[in-house]
Amino acid sequence: MNRKKAFVSLTSDFGAQSQGVGLMEGVILSIYPHAHVIHLTHELPPFNLIAAARTLEQVSFLPVGAHVCICDPGVWYDRNSLILETYRGDWLLGPDNGSLIPAARTLGGIVKATTIENTAYIRTPVSHIFQGRDIYAPVAAHLSNGVSFDEFGSSLDVNNLVRSVYDEAVVIDNLVYATVIQISRFGSVHLNIKYELWKELELDNKNMIQITPSHTESLCLPIGRTFSDVPEGYPLILKDDYGRIEMAINMGSFAETFNVKIGYSVVLCI
Template sequence: MASIAVRPAQPRDHDAVTGPWISLTTDYGLADGFVAACHGVLARLAPAARVIDVTHLIPPADVRRGAAVLAQTVPYLPVGVHVAVVDPGVGSARRGVGLATPGGFLVGPDNGLLPAAAEALGGITAAVELTSPEWLAPQVSRTFHGRDVFAPVAARLALGAPLAGAGPAVDPDTLVRLPVPVLRRTAEGFAAEVLTVDHFGNVQLAAPAELLNGLPTRVRVAGRAAVRGRTFADVPAGDLVAYADSAGLVAVAVHAGRAVDLLGVRPGDVLPVTGG
């Protein structure tokens, strides 16, 4: 399977006249001042920009979860600059990068966090390493590149500065990419890797929703009885339902419950989905 990102977004003419937009997706949490510091840098450098907080509750250092949330969200945001920071390698030799796409810019660490979102925005048209000193904070902390590298770069891009000014060009083929999640067809259905688990405990699989179409109404997920349905209320409270989620992927939920707890799974596990 080449990609699990949602379909590419296309730039829309009206987005260009609504002013600059910046989005933030991080694992910083809300208990400290990290998010506020990033907002402050953006406000000082690009006061006209409007900032959308996608989430700051990505599990710490969970790059795969951050990549999935980012890729499934950016197509629905205004064309702008999308900053993502889930960065366990901050301060190491990993690169900071800026990516151009038909649907906007992406800024963050080169650790696999950005490529799926870039594909969702139409594909990478240019990439640079963020090294130009004049684009960064006067003093760059080794442990807070969100504030000192990524936010300053995003502000300048939002104001119209060309990406090429942020640093030397990077071959997009050299960017770090996450392993392709497991998806295989079986005689009885398919087996797919758990891609993410959302706030409600719904389990999203790395499988396109069309794979459900060839299965009967009664199915089994990891050996448990389930129904192939359209929404949660298609089954009684406490029962499993397999459905096409809002990202166009197969997901499993429990009506009025948490599928992740019932199935006892976590991201990276591979679940079989078969005719019941």
């Protein structure tokens, strides 16, 4: 048995106090008691697929395993339940709504994809509104217990999956076109700009950069290493702690101050 695959993470917008959180873990352990289950977060902004995708990206910091992400507006309406096998060896489980794709990219890409259809590995009857308990939790447990990926359903062409809820930032004519993919509880605004692009553009060698967020006038932000590089109440832009770029205010909320929301566009002039 491959003990590396005995690790399961759960991510959702259920809320930390939801009984659904405990029920999913309980279902996993009832099938495979040796599974090591952690809860990455259950405080995703409700129905926000961009925030779900950004959070799931961070399973690259976790052990190889089965990673479940449930943020599913419309619950079960005209979409597949998926397992994606990645090049790192992880399995990503969730609805085919584009929220799994960014995480798959961080894990080396998708090796193969399948639907979840085999009723031998799910709880029946399946609830129309709680598939976390009845589909994704038991399938994660059976994967961890050694059931072959190919036993769960029909193979899918990766090119036919719902496209990612966000792509990487692009550079056109000295402008970086980015998207807000997360807002922390402190109001820091995280962008779909990776460290690699930041380095390629040699932005660490600059002191300031001009940005234009949606619905806000242009700002000229200092480029810092940590929040205290600017006085309290002042904004800056810096590398976040998960491989991307964020805009923040030292001891304040950038999102509230400049009325920035997840999904907004941001243009950086380089």
